[in-house]
Amino acid sequence: MTMKKEILKNNKTQPNLKDYAVACKEFRWEDAENELGLSTKDGINIATSAIDTHAASWRKNKVALYWEGADGGCKEYSFGDLQRESNRVGNMLRSLGVRKGDRVFVFLPRIPELFISIIGIAKIGAVAGPMFSAFGPEAIRDRLKDSGAKVLITDSSLRERVHQVWDELPDLKTVVVTRTVEGGGGGEKLWKREVRYEEEIEKESHHMTVEPMSLDDPFYMLYTSGTTGKPKGVVHVHHDMISHYITTKWVLDLQEEDVYWCSADPGWVTGTVYGLWGPWLNGISQVVFEGRYDAERWYAVMERHGVTVWYTAPTALRMLMRAGDGPVKKCDISALRYICSVGEPLNPEVIRWGMDVYGLCIHDTWWQTETGAIMITNYPSMPVRPGSMGRPFPGVKAAIIDAQGRELPPGSSGILALKPGWPSIMRSIWKDKERYDEYFKIPGWYTTGDTAHMDTDGYFWFIGRADDVIMTAGHRVGPFEVESALVEHRAVVEAGVIGKPDPDRGQIIKAFLVLREGFNPSDELKEDIKEFIKHRLSGHAYPKEIDFCESVPKTRSGKIMRRLLKARELGLPEGDLSTLED
Numbered sequence: 001m002t003m004k005k006e007i008l009k010n011n012k013t014q015p016n017l018k019d020y021a022v023a024c025k026e027f028r029w030e031d032a033e034n035e036l037g038l039s040t041k042d043g044i045n046i047a048t049s050a051i052d053t054h055a056a057s058w059r060k061n062k063v064a065l066y067w068e069g070a071d072g073g074c075k076e077y078s079f080g081d082l083q084r085e086s087n088r089v090g091n092m093l094r095s096l097g098v099r100k101g102d103r104v105f106v107f108l109p110r111i112p113e114l115f116i117s118i119i120g121i122a123k124i125g126a127v128a129g130p131m132f133s134a135f136g137p138e139a140i141r142d143r144l145k146d147s148g149a150k151v152l153i154t155d156s157s158l159r160e161r162v163h164q165v166w167d168e169l170p171d172l173k174t175v176v177v178t179r180t181v182e183g184g185g186g187g188e189k190l191w192k193r194e195v196r197y198e199e200e201i202e203k204e205s206h207h208m209t210v211e212p213m214s215l216d217d218p219f220y221m222l223y224t225s226g227t228t229g230k231p232k233g234v235v236h237v238h239h240d241m242i243s244h245y246i247t248t249k250w251v252l253d254l255q256e257e258d259v260y261w262c263s264a265d266p267g268w269v270t271g272t273v274y275g276l277w278g279p280w281l282n283g284i285s286q287v288v289f290e291g292r293y294d295a296e297r298w299y300a301v302m303e304r305h306g307v308t309v310w311y312t313a314p315t316a317l318r319m320l321m322r323a324g325d326g327p328v329k330k331c332d333i334s335a336l337r338y339i340c341s342v343g344e345p346l347n348p349e350v351i352r353w354g355m356d357v358y359g360l361c362i363h364d365t366w367w368q369t370e371t372g373a374i375m376i377t378n379y380p381s382m383p384v385r386p387g388s389m390g391r392p393f394p395g396v397k398a399a400i401i402d403a404q405g406r407e408l409p410p411g412s413s414g415i416l417a418l419k420p421g422w423p424s425i426m427r428s429i430w431k432d433k434e435r436y437d438e439y440f441k442i443p444g445w446y447t448t449g450d451t452a453h454m455d456t457d458g459y460f461w462f463i464g465r466a467d468d469v470i471m472t473a474g475h476r477v478g479p480f481e482v483e484s485a486l487v488e489h490r491a492v493v494e495a496g497v498i499g500k501p502d503p504d505r506g507q508i509i510k511a512f513l514v515l516r517e518g519f520n521p522s523d524e525l526k527e528d529i530k531e532f533i534k535h536r537l538s539g540h541a542y543p544k545e546i547d548f549c550e551s552v553p554k555t556r557s558g559k560i561m562r563r564l565l566k567a568r569e570l571g572l573p574e575g576d577l578s579t580l581e582d
């Protein structure tokens with residue numbers, strides 16, 4: 001361990017947030033804005049604050065990104081490097097005709113170009129739409145079509161999935177492809193409206209004029225699932241950076257010498273906010289690992305880069321716990337000083353295991369794609385109550401309410417709600433005012449879709465989702481998307497999809513299927529359907545379990561009664577069946 005890390009690790013008495021109660025009392029968002037040095041009169045841009053400001057300071061040569069490829073190769077980028085590279089991407093996009101407000105989607109593995117592209121997109125005032133690299137053509141089509149994206153940046157391993165749906169995407173003018181086979185024109189053959197990333201940026205300058213934006217202008221959008229309909233495009237604006245900056249500083253406790261690793265992909269909100277913007281707004285060095293989950297490999301990544309602060313998910317922690325102490329003992333991860341978790345309930349058992357093997361307490365954090373930043377959480381200076389999500393971030397008012405918006409006393413279960421007004425709250429659902437308004441149906445509150453209770457000391461305890469949304473391995477999946485994809489399989493006429501409790505993944509997706517005449521239930525057919533969904537929709541959203549049945553219970557108006565499917569699956573009371581069709 002280096003001297004500096006030794007000091008950091010032992011310096012436990014000095015977290016960034018020293019006293020939660022005092023911070024709550026004195027907190028003003030304007031103070032965070034001032035710390036960021038925002039001068040709104042000439043326009044702002046999150047990319048200027050996260051990258052260019054550091055590139056113009058003594059941090060110019062500080063490593064911003066330690067990148068490790070799936071094959072073990074490593075690359076480093078300083079803040080200066082990220083500035084120059086993202087300028088070239090911004091210039092390239094302008095040359096391709098992208099203007100302020102246009103949507104540019106990014107469909108890449110976790111390679112440096114993914115991060116550089118998102119920054120470049122923000123620099124020209126366009127709206128970045130990161131998509132997870134496990135998405136199949138269906139998921140890609142839904143997002144590109146709804147957003148009207150003009151340009152897509154992808155790589156040679158993923159472009160074929162875009163080809164399958166391009167003729168359904170009239171707004172998509174250009175696809176920029178990186179990592180094409182060496183040798184320029186002589187290599188991989190491109191389609192007419194595809195261009196090579198490396199060739200295009202080569203033509204561009206490392207300098208650019210960053211688009212001056214207002215705090216209310218959008219800079220990214222992420223699609224997320226609800227109970228009904230296709231995924232919805234949650235739109236976030238430059239104002240978010242104030243929440244990004246201060247939550248990263250106080251919750252993740254990042255300090256100048258830290259080496260920080262967020263294991264989430266930017267295709268999910270955790271990866272965009274805390275695996276890109278938040279840490280860089282704080283001028284911190286981040287690690288990005290391209291590869292997938294693997295216990296030994298993950299610890300090796302931490303050892304190699306000397307990771308000091310780690311933000312991960314309960315599913316990953318449970319898998320690491322299951323992998324036993326063997327893999328941990330093989331590596332020196334003694335630089336690690338702080339761990340946070342997000343996405344699903346963090347089991348007290350996992351916290352106890354973490355204390356044993358890492359000698360550190362894992363800190364749970366709660367938030368959503370729509371809230372844009374951590375809302376309820378634990379802090380280094382506040383005692384953890386295992387099983388609780390912690391307490392609201394200073395400046396955020398959270399409450400347990402009833403359907404009329406009345407605040408319920410401690411101990412009562414109810415709707416988890418937040419008082420609107422924090423900087424990073426979503427500003428719209430893309431082209432869908434109705435679905436946006438649904439979040440604000442109870443006057444004075446933003447409702448989260450979660451149920452919870454609060455104890456007498458103001459700690460919040462998660463109970464569950466109030467709707468049919470499935471959380472599997474920390475990923476939010478809407479049953480409707482999966483059902484729609486399932487009925488596209490030639491053997492399936494009807495599908496009902498639920499989340500089923502699972503010890504590793506929180507929930508797994510379970511599908512009840514009615515087969516078309518002429519198809520017989522078999523294990524081969526189950527496998528075929530799983531593969532179909534994996535490839536059409538996404539690797540994370542396929543049903544791990546399938547049951548064939550004669551019919552799927554529906555209401556008289558034709559809605560699938562998922563609650564009933566779930567009750568039957570889990571052997572619970574079936575409840576009110578008065579709306580059931582025959």
Ligand code: WT7
Pocket residue numbers: 224269270341342343344345346364365366367368369370389448449450462464465471474475476
């Ligand atoms: C939903 C939001 C924001 C990052 C990841 C997921 C669940 C999130 C916790 C937690 C229990 C949690 C909630 C929430 N969730 N954090 N600490 N404990 N549940 O973002 O895809 O927008 O999903 O994830 O149900 O509503 P998302």
